[in-house]
Every structure is written in C-alpha cells, then in structure tokens.
Amino acid sequence: MSWDGIASGLRSFVLWIMDVTAVPIIIYFVLINTSLLVLIGLAYLEFRAQQRRRSTAVAWQGAGLAPGVSLLVPAYNEEAGIVMAVKSFLTLRYPRHEVVVVDDGSSDQTFARLEEAFDLVHVPRELPHEIPIRAKVLGIYVPRDGRTRLVVVRKENSGRSEAINVAINAASEPLVAMIDGDSILEPDGLLHVTRPFADDPTRMVATGGAIRPVNGSRVVSGRIVRVEMPQTWLPRIQLVEYLRAFLLGRTGWSRLGGLILISGAFGLFRRDVVVEVGGLDPTSIGEDFELVMRIHKRLRDEGRDYSIEFVPEPVSWTEVPVTAKVLRNQRRRWHRGLWETLWAYRSMLFRRKYGRIGWLALPYYWLFELFAPLLELFGIVIVPLALALGIVNVPFAILFLVLAYGYAVLVTLSAMVVDEWAFHKHDRWRAIWQTIAASVLENIGYRQATVWWRLEGWWSSLRGKKHVWGVMTRTGFDEEPA
Amino acid sequence: MIIGAALLVGATVVVLGACVLLIFAVVAVRARRHSRNQRDEMLLSPLRPPLITVASGEDDDGAAAEELTWATGVSRTVLDRNIVEMLTKIRGVPAEQLVHVLEVHGAVDAAVADMSSRSTVKRARAAQLLGLARAGHTVPLLVEALGDESVEVRNSAAYALGLIGDPAAAGPVLAAIGAPERGLPAATAAEALQSMGVGISEVLRDGMADANARTRMVAAHLSGERSFTRGLPELRQLLDADPDLTVRETSATAIGRLGRAEDVGILVRHCVPSEPLALRRACVVALGELGEAEAIPALAHLLADSDPRLAELAATALLSMGPDGRDALEGHGDDPAVRTARLLASLQKASA
Numbered sequence: 001m002s003w004d005g006i007a008s009g010l011r012s013f014v015l016w017i018m019d020v021t022a023v024p025i026i027i028y029f030v031l032i033n034t035s036l037l038v039l040i041g042l043a044y045l046e047f048r049a050q051q052r053r054r055s056t057a058v059a060w061q062g063a064g065l066a067p068g069v070s071l072l073v074p075a076y077n078e079e080a081g082i083v084m085a086v087k088s089f090l091t092l093r094y095p096r097h098e099v100v101v102v103d104d105g106s107s108d109q110t111f112a113r114l115e116e117a118f119d120l121v122h123v124p125r126e127l128p129h130e131i132p133i134r135a136k137v138l139g140i141y142v143p144r145d146g147r148t149r150l151v152v153v154r155k156e157n158s159g160r161s162e163a164i165n166v167a168i169n170a171a172s173e174p175l176v177a178m179i180d181g182d183s184i185l186e187p188d189g190l191l192h193v194t195r196p197f198a199d200d201p202t203r204m205v206a207t208g209g210a211i212r213p214v215n216g217s218r219v220v221s222g223r224i225v226r227v228e229m230p231q232t233w234l235p236r237i238q239l240v241e242y243l244r245a246f247l248l249g250r251t252g253w254s255r256l257g258g259l260i261l262i263s264g265a266f267g268l269f270r271r272d273v274v275v276e277v278g279g280l281d282p283t284s285i286g287e288d289f290e291l292v293m294r295i296h297k298r299l300r301d302e303g304r305d306y307s308i309e310f311v312p313e314p315v316s317w318t319e320v321p322v323t324a325k326v327l328r329n330q331r332r333r334w335h336r337g338l339w340e341t342l343w344a345y346r347s348m349l350f351r352r353k354y355g356r357i358g359w360l361a362l363p364y365y366w367l368f369e370l371f372a373p374l375l376e377l378f379g380i381v382i383v384p385l386a387l388a389l390g391i392v393n394v395p396f397a398i399l400f401l402v403l404a405y406g407y408a409v410l411v412t413l414s415a416m417v418v419d420e421w422a423f424h425k426h427d428r429w430r431a432i433w434q435t436i437a438a439s440v441l442e443n444i445g446y447r448q449a450t451v452w453w454r455l456e457g458w459w460s461s462l463r464g465k466k467h468v469w470g471v472m473t474r475t476g477f478d479e480e481p482a
Numbered sequence: 483m484i485i486g487a488a489l490l491v492g493a494t495v496v497v498l499g500a501c502v503l504l505i506f507a508v509v510a511v512r513a514r515r516h517s518r519n520q521r522d523e524m525l526l527s528p529l530r531p532p533l534i535t536v537a538s539g540e541d542d543d544g545a546a547a548e549e550l551t552w553a554t555g556v557s558r559t560v561l562d563r564n565i566v567e568m569l570t571k572i573r574g575v576p577a578e579q580l581v582h583v584l585e586v587h588g589a590v591d592a593a594v595a596d597m598s599s600r601s602t603v604k605r606a607r608a609a610q611l612l613g614l615a616r617a618g619h620t621v622p623l624l625v626e627a628l629g630d631e632s633v634e635v636r637n638s639a640a641y642a643l644g645l646i647g648d649p650a651a652a653g654p655v656l657a658a659i660g661a662p663e664r665g666l667p668a669a670t671a672a673e674a675l676q677s678m679g680v681g682i683s684e685v686l687r688d689g690m691a692d693a694n695a696r697t698r699m700v701a702a703h704l705s706g707e708r709s710f711t712r713g714l715p716e717l718r719q720l721l722d723a724d725p726d727l728t729v730r731e732t733s734a735t736a737i738g739r740l741g742r743a744e745d746v747g748i749l750v751r752h753c754v755p756s757e758p759l760a761l762r763r764a765c766v767v768a769l770g771e772l773g774e775a776e777a778i779p780a781l782a783h784l785l786a787d788s789d790p791r792l793a794e795l796a797a798t799a800l801l802s803m804g805p806d807g808r809d810a811l812e813g814h815g816d817d818p819a820v821r822t823a824r825l826l827a828s829l830q831k832a833s834a
Contacts, residue, residue, distance in 0.1 A: 052606075055603055056602075056634040056637070056638055058638060058641040059570055064672040064707070065703060123822050124822055124825070125794065128790050128791045142826070145829070145833045146826065146829030146831075146833040147830070147833055199667035199668055200696065201668055201696065201728055202728045202729065272759075272760045399490050403497055406497040410504065413501055416504070416508050417504055420508050420511045424511075432508055432509070436505060
C-alpha cells in the first residue's frame with residue numbers, strides 16, 4: 001500500500017473516530033465545565049457564609065465541650081524531623097490533646113531521637129485490639145516526666161495504614177487526628193477542625209481541614225513564620241492544584257453534603273466510629289478515601305443521622321514533590337486508589353439510601369475524576385493527529401484549545417480570589433503573579449504528564465500489578481525555606 | 483460542525499474576559515485591604531496613646547477616657563471597633579471606662595437599633611457589642627435574637643447573654659440548641675450557660691428531658707461541670723436509657739463528678755461487656771472519680787477484663803482510692819494493666 005493510501009485510510013479512520021465521539025465529548029465538556037461552575041458557585045456561597053462567620057466570630061478557646069484529641073503520627077525513617085514535629089504538635093493551642101507516635105519499624109534513628117529528646121521509659125502496657133493488627137508491637141513508651149502527653153509505640157514495619165491502626169488502638173481521646181510526621185499544623189488548627197464536633201457533638205463524625213504546600217515557606221521550630229511561594233515551578237503548580245481542590249472542590253462538596261474525601265495529610269475522626277468500621281484498610285492504596293466511604297456506607301446502611309464537614313481554614317502544611325519522579329509515583333498512587341475505592345463502592349451508586357453520596361458525589365468522581373484523564377488523553381492524541389492529517393480547521397482547533405485551557409485557568413483564578421479574600425496567606429505581590437503564571441503553565445506539559453501518570457496508575461491496578469510505595473524525598477524545612 | 487464558529491469564539495471571549503476580571507478582582511481585594519488597613523492605622527494613631535492608657539488601667543483621673551469620647555466621624559467608628567475588640571480581653575475598671583466611651587459615642591444605642599438591621603453582620607456585631615457592654619436591659623432583645631434566621635446572630639446573641647450572665651436567659655439558650663432548622667451551636671450555648679451562675683440548675687434538669695440529643699448532652703455536661711447534684715436523677719436516667727451514646731457517656735462522666743455512693747451500682751451496671759466499649763470505659767473512669775469504696779470489688783473484677791485499656795483504667799481508679807483500692811491490686815501485680823498503672827502513677831508522683 002502506498003503512503004497516500006495509508007494516509008487516506010488513517011484520515012478516514014480519524015474522521016470516523018471524530019464523528020463517533022464528537023457528540024459525547026462535547027456533552028462531557030459541557031457537563032464537566034458546568035459541574036465546575038456549580039462547585040464554584042457552591043464554594044462561593046460557603047465562603048460568603050464562612051466570611052460572615054469569621055467577621056462575627058466570638059472567641060472560642062475550646063473550653064467546655066471541646067472533645068479531647070489524639071494526634072496520630074505514623075513515622076517511618078523520620079529521624080531528621082520527628083522530634084521537632086512532635087514538639088510542635090505537643091504545643092498546639094488546645095485544651096486536651098495527646099500525641100501518639102507509631103515508629104513503623106524505622107531502620108534509622110527515629111526512635112532513638114525520640115527516646116533521647118523525651119527521656120522515654122518503657123511501659124508494660126498491652127494495647128487494645130479494637131482494630132485487628134497483623135504486625136508485632138515491640139514496645140510502648142512514655143516520657144519519664146509523667147506529664148507530657150506523648151505515647152510512642154514501636155512496631156514491626158507493616159505500612160502507614162497499619163501504623164495508624166495501631167495508633168488508634170493506643171489513643172485514649174474520643175477524637176483521632178491522622179497526620180503525617182512531616183506535616184506542620186497551624187497553632188490554632190485543632191481549634192478550627194474540632195469546632196464542628198463541639199457545635200454538633202452527637203452528629204459530627206469526621207472533619208477535614210485544608211492543606212497547603214509548605215515548600216518555600218520559612219519554618220522555625222515546627223512553626224511557619226513566613227508563608228512564601230515555592231522556589232520552583234513544579235511545586236508552584238501543585239500549589240495551584242491544592243488551592244482548587246480545597247477551596248473549591250472540598251468546600252463545594254461539603255456545602256452540598258456530599259464530602260467523600262478527607263485528605264490523609266490531615267483528617268479528624270470520632271475514634272469510636274473509626275473503630276466500629278474497622279480502621280484503615282491496610283490493603284487499600286487510597287486508604288483515606290476508602291475509610292470515608294466505609295463510614296458513609298456503614299452509617300447510611302444503619303440509617304444513622306450524622307455529618308462529615310470540611311473546614312476551609314488552612315490547618316496543615318505539607319511538603320509537595322519537587323521532582324517529576326516523586327510526583328509521578330504520587331499521582332499513580334492517587335489515581336489507582338481512586339479507581340479501587342470507586343470500584344469497591346460501586347454498589348452505592350444511584351441508590352436512594354445513599355442520598356447525595358450515591359446520586360451526586362460518586363457519579364461525579366466516576367465521570368469527572370476517574371475518566372477525565374482517559375478523555376483528555378484521547379484529545380491529546382486525536383487533535384494533533386487530525387491537525388497533521390489536515391482534517392480539522394487549525395484556527396478552530398486552536399480556539400477550542402484556548403477555550404478548554406482558559407476554562408481551567410478561570411477555575412484556578414476563582415480559587416485565588418477566594419483565597420485572597422478569605423485567607424490572604426501570601427503577603428507579597430509577586431506571589432499573585434507567580435500563581436497566575438503557574439495556573440497558565442500548568443496547561444503546558446504538566447497537565448499532560450499527570451494525565452499519563454494517572455492512567456499508568458489505573459492501568460497497573462487493572463493488570464493486578466502490586467503497588468510499590470515510593471520514597472517521598474523530603475528536603476526538610478527547619479530554619480531555612482524548603 | 484457540531485459547534486458553530488461564532489459560539490466557540492463567543493465562549494472563548496467570555497472565558498478569557500472572565501479570567502481578566504478575576505485577575506482584577508484578586509488585585510482589587512488585596513489593594514482594598516491594604517488601603518483600609520492604612521486608613522484605619524492613620525485614623526487610630528492619634529487615639530492610640532489614650533486608648534492604651536485606659537486599657538492598661540493607668541487612667542486614674544479619667545482624662546484619657548475623656549479624650550477618647552471626643553472622637554468623631556470615621557475616627558470614632560474605627561476607635562469603637564478597636565474598643566470592642568479590646569473588651570473581649572480586658573475586665574474591671576478599664577473595661578467599664580471603655581464601655582462608657584462607647585455609650586457616649588452612642589454605640590450601645592446604635593447596636594440596639596442595629597439588632598433589627600437587614601444585614602446579618604450588623605445584627606451579629608450589635609449583639610456582641612451589647613454583651614461586651616454588659617447591657618443588661620437588652621436581655622429580652624438578645625433572647626429574641628436566639629431565634630434569628632442567621633446562625634451568626636444566634637451565636638452572637640448567646641455569647642452576649644453569657645457575658646451578661648443573667649440566669650433568666652438560660653432556658654431560652656438551652657432551648658435554642660434544639661430549635662428545628664435554626665439550632666444554636668452546642669459549644670456556644672455551653673459557654674454561655676457556664677457564665678450564668680448557680681440559678682440555672684433547674685433549667686438544666688429540664689434540658690435533660692429535651693427531645694434533642696444535643697440539648698440533653700449540653701445539659702448533662704454542664705450539670706457535671708457545675709456539680710449540680712439536683713440533676714442526679716435525670717443523669718442516672720440518661721445513663722440508663724438514652725438512645726444516644728454520646729449523651730450516655732457524658733452522663734456517666736457527670737455522675738463521676740457529682741455522684742454519691744448509691745451511684746456505684748448504676749455505673750457498675752454499665753461496665754458489663756454487653757455495653758459499648760466507650761461507655762464502659764467512661765463508667766470505669768467515673769467510678770474512679772467517684773472514689774467510693776463500694777466500687778472496689780467491681781473495679782477489681784474488671785482488672786481481668788478482655789479489654790486491656792479498661793483493665794488499666796480500673797487499675798488506675800483503684801490506685802486513686804487509697805489503701806483499700808491499692809490492696810485490691812494485690813494478686814494482680816504481674817498484670818500488664820496493673821504494672822502500667824503503677825508505673826504511670828509513680829512517674830506522675832515523682833514529677834509532682
């Protein structure tokens with residue numbers, strides 16, 4: 001067959017593909033953008049209410065009904081920052097909280113650093129087995145001073161989820177906060193996220209707080225003393241993603257009563273409810289998402305009246321990947337976790353008893369989170385091909401691209417307005433221009449790369465490939481900007 | 483073609499136009515905040531020295547407070563806002579002097595008028611100001627605001643009523659928690675009720691019979707916190723039969739604080755394995771708090787419980803109950819729960 005013949009055949013094939021898919025893709029495009037607009041609208045309403053609340057807030061120092069909180073900190077090879085992190089968690093402003101660190105079989109000096117810093121002594125305590133644990137607990141330690149509310153549990157290595165389950169068993173307070181050892185909490189963060197529990201103590205079962213990238217900010221002794229933009233574009237673009245996800249996505253879903261995702265970097269739960277549903281699933285890749293789904297399912301199956309809320313105040317700061325390799329691993333894991341959890345809870349779709357979770361949130365996540373990279377990849381392949389074959393009108397294609405990516409920028413800018421209006425964490429004007437630039441640059445290369453990585457994660461799950469946890473290379477953030 | 487060129491161009495122009503508008507919005511929000519802060523700072527700077535003099539309690543002759551009353555126009559508005567903020571932190575004579583400044587400025591009367599404003603923020607701030615000014619004559623107005631359509635106003639009204647501390651408002655505050663669709667957040671209600679003195683015990687008893695679980699929980703919690711022993715019969719009833727686990731746990735804790743020897747049996751009844759673990763643990767802690775010797779056999783029995791934490795709590799409770807309690811631990815010296823409780827007690831004793 002001649003080249004002309006091949007080109008002609010390919011042209012016919014691409015034309016046929018475009019004919020078949022044009023209508024569904026346009027419908028999808030309209031639907032996804034409309035849903036984003038709705039989320040922006042809902043988030044706007046929520047922020048207006050939040051702003052009103054803030055401007056009329058009365059002082060609350062957590063007296064009275066503030067429930068006690070156990071901060072659960074799984075640690076694996078965290079010798080560099082664990083002592084500073086624990087000290088900063090212990091000094092958070094809150095009337096009653098303890099810190100439970102689980103050293104998940106670290107091969108470095110994590111435990112030795114803690115032992116030295118807090119003068120730990122071994123206690124012959126037996127841990128409750130409310131949540132079944134496979135790994136062996138090696139020892140439980142408390143500070144010799146008898147006052148510092150710290151418990152350190154050493155166990156064999158078995159992963160983050162099981163480390164958290166051990167910490168839940170060891171926790172003694174009615175609320176448990178799951179946090180990463182390298183996270184930095186706002187001094188008043190606990191007061192913010194526990195407030196919904198104090199306001200509605202019989203119904204509230206979980207709250208999530210907003211998370212921000214800490215890269216670039218100045219951190220001293222586990223506290224952020226100056227919020228700065230990250231120094232490179234990769235984390236800057238992730239900052240833009242975080243703004244969108246937390247200030248529009250979660251806030252909008254919370255307003256709608258359909259919050260199904262609480263980030264693993266910071267989530268607060270009623271301990272008895274987590275125990276009741278069996279704790280985190282150590283076999284799940286998206287363990288945080290899976291836990292929230294399990295809670296929704298159990299409580300709705302039992303017809304219980306409950307609430308899960310998102311608190312938009314920045315509560316926790318975390319270091320985001322600075323290299324493409326680490327970012328790739330993270331996105332693969334996230335998308336794989338999304339797929340496996342959505343698949344596991346497919347029976348909740350379109351069932352009356354699951355209300356907005358089954359009718360709105362889950363279909364949205366299936367359509368616009370899970371399938372989005374697939375459709376985007378389709379566009380990334382088919383549009384250049386069609387252009388090369390001269391099938392589509394070039395100005396038309398460019399205009400469509402500008403519209404699609406312009407809309408993405410619009411969504412980010414909406415989040416920026418909300419952030420500036422409600423929180424204004426960045427003092428410098430330069431931060432505004434860098435964020436705007438990041439929201440544009442995101443569409444050039446970054447977005448396409450994450451599409452591919454997400455699909456890789458999905459594909460490896462479909463092939464039943466075992467997930468390998470990558471190492472998050474931390475640059476650390478004590479004293480100097482990260 | 484599925485999408486007409488005109489539609490595509492139109493949509494692109496709209497989207498890009500909206501992007502430009504949002505960039506302007508970001509810049510405008512920041513610029514406005516900067517300019518407002520600068521203006522406030524400029525207006526407040528000449529008034530700051532007398533304000534600090536009053537707030538620090540050094541205005542013996544009242545001259546500084548008098549100077550503050552002269553402020554007019556926008557300066558007065560900014561000053562009043564700062565005074566209101568200060569009133570949340572200071573007490574005594576300086577607070578009274580600052581309230582006097584607000585009264586001279588007409589801020590208290592304006593707040594009364596603002597309680598019927600259409601603006602939620604104005605109504606809420608007005609309610610707070612009335613509370614901070616301890617305007618006792620506005621209690622009926624604030625009670626009415628507990629049923630406001632906006633939760634911010636309801637919150638502020640409860641806060642103000644707590645500051646004024648009139649026990650007559652306790653009933654409405656407690657009732658507002660369970661108001662359908664317009665409920666008062668439990669945390670605010672609890673803090674307000676905390677400040678209302680001993681005259682609220684009967685209200686709390688009634689609250690424990692309320693249909694709303696949050697109301698019952700707040701009433702039970704406060705009965706324990708304030709040691710209102712008259713509420714004991716209701717607390718026992720809640721512990722026995724309330725459908726809400728949180729209410730039962732709260733009641734157990736409250737009984738631990740203010741119960742009597744006869745409450746040992748009730749608490750022990752709920753330590754049995756058929757009860758939810760969280761409630762059993764709360765009851766064991768309550769038995770320790772109660773400190774009655776009658777609880778010792780039951781606590782000793784719980785040392786062998788299958789839940790290690792419950793056993794440790796029982797050991798801790800026995801250790802706190804004097805020689806008889808400690809005697810009950812004999813024979814269990816090798817139990818991890820007992821060893822842990824003893825070790826922790828010794829560490830605490832050494833650091834005391």
